[in-house]
Amino acid sequence: MSVPQAHGGGELGDLEPGTRQRAQLRARVIDIALVALCVVLALWTVWSVVGLVRGTAGWAYSVVACVLLAAALVARTAGVRRRNLRPDR
Numbered sequence: 001m002s003v004p005q006a007h008g009g010g011e012l013g014d015l016e017p018g019t020r021q022r023a024q025l026r027a028r029v030i031d032i033a034l035v036a037l038c039v040v041l042a043l044w045t046v047w048s049v050v051g052l053v054r055g056t057a058g059w060a061y062s063v064v065a066c067v068l069l070a071a072a073l074v075a076r077t078a079g080v081r082r083r084n085l086r087p088d089r
Contacts, residue, residue, distance in 0.1 A: 027083060032074045041069040 017020065045065040051057025 030079065034072065034079065038069070038072050038076060041065065041072050045069050 045062070048057050048061040048065045052059055054061045
């Protein structure tokens with residue numbers, strides 16, 4: 001079995017601090033975490049609004065869910081924009 005190689009024909013480098021692969025990995029992990037947070041908050045928002053309509057939940061839960069979802073979406077959008085503005089290292 002052969003060793004996986006990059007497009008340039010050389011071996012893949014280690015994920016040492018300061019390397020480009022390490023920065024890309026960190027950005028990808030943060031992106032996945034923010035997407036998961038947005039999904040959980042969106043589900044909580046829908047659940048609390050449905051509960052509010054049915055009369056089984058308080059309005060405070062709906063407001064908190066909406067505010068947290070908005071904050072997470074703003075953070076995600078700002079992170080994506082900031083990443084796109086930075087030149088590659």
